[in-house]
Amino acid sequence: MLASLAAAVLFGTAVVVLGATPAYAGTTYVEADPSTVHAGGRVTIRASCGDDNTSQATVESDAFGRVIVTPDQDILTGQVTVPGSKRPGRYSVDLQCQNGNTAVNTLTVTGTAHPTRGPDAGGGGTASAGTGTGGSGFLVGGTAAVALGLGVALLALRRRRADYGA
Structure with missing residues (x-):
């Protein structure tokens, strides 16, 4: 019992001191954060080209066009804005590495972040006659x-x- 407790404490200390290793270490991947965004919203792209993330790579999508991701603390990162005119839907996000590795993920674009009218929140005191409780x-x-x-x-x-x- 004491040995397993000591092992758990030692492991926890190692994670804090050495830092957590990414779950994707050594693999090729691309991800958009957030994975669902309003048209006109900003997206952070994180990617890895496998064991070598010292060279830039290209990420393309019909949602935002083309962006170059650059090395940043053992991963590749970049930011892009989805045009406000982009139609809602699911868009492929494609990574092309200089070493030939590729990866694909999906970005979901929803309608614009700024509605053209207020939300239907019920009949408050300022509601027009005939709607809600008034x-x-x-x-x-x-x-x-x-x-x-x-x-x-x-x-x-x-x-x-x-x-x-x-």
Whole structure:
């Protein structure tokens, strides 16, 4: 029991001190972060050409065109903006390495990030007549609650004065 606990602590310390190794170490991959983006949004591309990530590579997609990814701490990175006019859909993201390695992934583009009208969030107090609950019920209920509170307060004051006068 003590030996397994010591091994776990030693392993945890090694990960913290040495840093976690990427899950893709030694493999060729390409990924877009986020993997789902609004048209007009920015995407970070991370890639690996296998054991040698010291040379730049090319990433292409119908979603954003062509981008060069460059070495950055043992991986290849780059950033790109998806045009605001890009139609929603799933787009292939293709990596082409100088050593001949390739990888493919998918980027999903959704509609624009800025809606043309507000969300359908229900019938708030500023909703137009005939939709939702409107604000008139809240106004009547609030007014009645205030009136009831004032009546109770006046009654309490009258009783207090009556008690002092007797």
